[in-house]
Amino acid sequence: xxxxxxxxxxxxxxxxxxxxxxxxxxxxxxxxxxxxxxxxxxxxxxxxxxxxxxxxxxxxxxxxxxxxxxxxxxxxxxxxxxxxxxxxxxxxxxxxxxxxxxxxxxxxxxxxxxxxxxxxxxxxxxxxxxxxxxxxxxxxxxxxxxxxx
Amino acid sequence: xxxxxxxxxxxxxxxxxxxxxxxxxxxxxxxxxxxxxxxxxxxxxxxxxxxxxxxxxxxxxxxxxxxxxxxxxxxxxxxxxxxxxxxxxxxxxxxxxxxxxxxxxxxxxxxxxxxxxxxxxxxxxxxxxxxxxxxxxxxxxxxxxxxxxxxxxxxxxxxxxxxxxxxxxxxxxxxxxxxxxxxxxxxxxxxxxxxxxxxxxxxxxxxxxxxxxxxxxxxxxxxxxxxxxxxxxxxxxxxxxxxxxxxxxxxxxxxxxxxxxxxxxxxxxxxxxxxxxxxxxxxxxxxxxxxxxxxxxxxxxxxxxxxxxxxxxxxxxxxxxxxxxxxxxxxxxxxx
Numbered sequence: 001x002x003x004x005x006x007x008x009x010x011x012x013x014x015x016x017x018x019x020x021x022x023x024x025x026x027x028x029x030x031x032x033x034x035x036x037x038x039x040x041x042x043x044x045x046x047x048x049x050x051x052x053x054x055x056x057x058x059x060x061x062x063x064x065x066x067x068x069x070x071x072x073x074x075x076x077x078x079x080x081x082x083x084x085x086x087x088x089x090x091x092x093x094x095x096x097x098x099x100x101x102x103x104x105x106x107x108x109x110x111x112x113x114x115x116x117x118x119x120x121x122x123x124x125x126x127x128x129x130x131x132x133x134x135x136x137x138x139x140x141x142x143x144x145x146x147x148x149x
Numbered sequence: 150x151x152x153x154x155x156x157x158x159x160x161x162x163x164x165x166x167x168x169x170x171x172x173x174x175x176x177x178x179x180x181x182x183x184x185x186x187x188x189x190x191x192x193x194x195x196x197x198x199x200x201x202x203x204x205x206x207x208x209x210x211x212x213x214x215x216x217x218x219x220x221x222x223x224x225x226x227x228x229x230x231x232x233x234x235x236x237x238x239x240x241x242x243x244x245x246x247x248x249x250x251x252x253x254x255x256x257x258x259x260x261x262x263x264x265x266x267x268x269x270x271x272x273x274x275x276x277x278x279x280x281x282x283x284x285x286x287x288x289x290x291x292x293x294x295x296x297x298x299x300x301x302x303x304x305x306x307x308x309x310x311x312x313x314x315x316x317x318x319x320x321x322x323x324x325x326x327x328x329x330x331x332x333x334x335x336x337x338x339x340x341x342x343x344x345x346x347x348x349x350x351x352x353x354x355x356x357x358x359x360x361x362x363x364x365x366x367x368x369x370x371x372x373x374x375x376x377x378x379x380x381x382x383x384x385x386x387x388x389x390x391x392x393x394x395x396x397x398x399x400x401x402x403x404x405x406x407x408x409x410x411x412x413x414x415x416x417x418x419x420x421x422x423x424x425x426x427x428x429x430x431x432x433x434x435x436x437x438x439x440x441x442x443x444x445x446x447x448x449x450x451x452x453x454x455x456x457x458x459x460x461x462x463x464x465x466x467x468x469x470x471x472x473x474x475x476x477x478x479x480x481x482x483x484x485x
Contacts, residue, residue, distance in 0.1 A: 013282055015282070015285065015286035015289060015290075016282070016285065016286075018289075019285065019286075019289040022293070069278050097278075098278045098281045098282065098285075099274070099278060100325070100328070101274060119281075119285060121281055121284045121285055121288060121317065121318055121320075121321030121322075122288060122314075122318045122321070123285070123288035123289045123291070123292035123314065124292065126285065126288070126289065127292075
């Protein structure tokens with residue numbers, strides 16, 4: 001697996017999980033998804049804590065798709081931890097949320113999100129948004145090489 | 150004299166005490182003086198010295214009486230003043246207490262309001278998040294069915310699925326519209342100079358960008374600067390232009406004008422379109438929440454757009470009204 005082809009999806013809603021997974025599967029750029037059902041699981045996965053202690057350290061996600069409203073550790077706190085840690089500080093993080101609230105958008109960018117995308121209600125738009133995210137961040141966007149990060 | 154008053158006051162001698170002591174003292178000295186004078190007349194050997202002593206004592210008594218009289222009066226005045234002051238002070242204290250009570254009550258009300266506002270905010274936050282989640286599931290799964298079953302769907306089931314999809318989408322728009330309306334109602338206003346002309350140009354660019362194929366002329370008057378809340382006025386202009394844009398969709402050429410005019414000595418801004426217009430009998434209904442003048446199938450919309458505009462204009466202390474003719478177009482006027 002090439003670096004950056006792995007997406008960490010932080011999302012607790014199983015319907016959204018399925019729809020995102022389905023949309024990404026349609027993309028010609030094939031990607032692998034790991035789904036964290038809450039913020040804590042996402043951090044454990046990224047930093048190889050808890051049940052992920054034995055995770056392959058070379059399997060580094062190239063993109064995090066983050067819902068703000070997730071259990072245990074909130075999306076914004078997950079983002080904060082990602083930016084604090086030297087190994088993940090350049091990791092692209094896309095906030096993918098239902099919230100149009102100005103406060104959320106502002107908080108997201110202030111904490112270093114790379115992008116903020118509102119989940120469309122229209123399923124066609126939803127699919128298109130996820131597909132475009134995948135294409136842009138996984139194939140167009142250049143990542144910082146892991147040894148420099 | 151005043152130092153004496155002060156001295157007496159410090160000793161807590163009241164004017165009535167002073168009055169009696171002074172009177173007894175004066176009478177005693179006076180009587181003693183007359184006794185001396187009398188003795189001086191009777192006893193020949195001593196008359197010279199006693200006469201003088203008697204006269205001195207009478208003089209002292211007289212002087213003392215005067216002093217007693219004036220000091221007593223001054224003391225009495227002072228006491229009266231003090232009394233008045235005390236009354237005033239207690240009155241003042243009572244008023245201060247009342248004021249403090251009102252202030253604390255106001256503070257409590259403010260706090261209550263803040264709590265209510267916070268609750269409303271978290272409520273609409275929950276609405277934004279949680280109400281739209283199931284809608285995404287509805288549209289998502291119905292879309293999957295259409296995609297995966299495709300031709301295998303019998304009769305009009307495909308169309309029905311599309312309708313389910315559309316209904317969920319319009320409910321999503323309704324939720325967004327309600328959120329905007331509630332935000333408009335409770336947003337704190339910050340008043341500054343707002344250039345409506347350039348704001349309108351941005352709004353128009355966005356609209357046209359969405360439907361580039363449409364042949365449209367926009368005429369926006371220059372230098373329309375007003376005092377108002379930038380964010381709220383942006384929402385108002387967005388709604389007004391979207392409205393005009395929507396109801397001119399079927400015209401070969403769309404003409405939309407945004408300008409300024411004076412009516413009954415009041416400045417009004419207007420957005421005029423050559424769209425389908427409306428029956429002027431329903432002019433007032435246009436600004437009601439969930440009021441629509443066209444059947445749902447004909448034009449998309451939540452029925453909240455102009456209600457939101459009205460709310461924004463009335464929060465600015467302005468007026469809004471509409472004029473129109475069916476088949477000719479509509480003009481919406483607002484003042485600020």
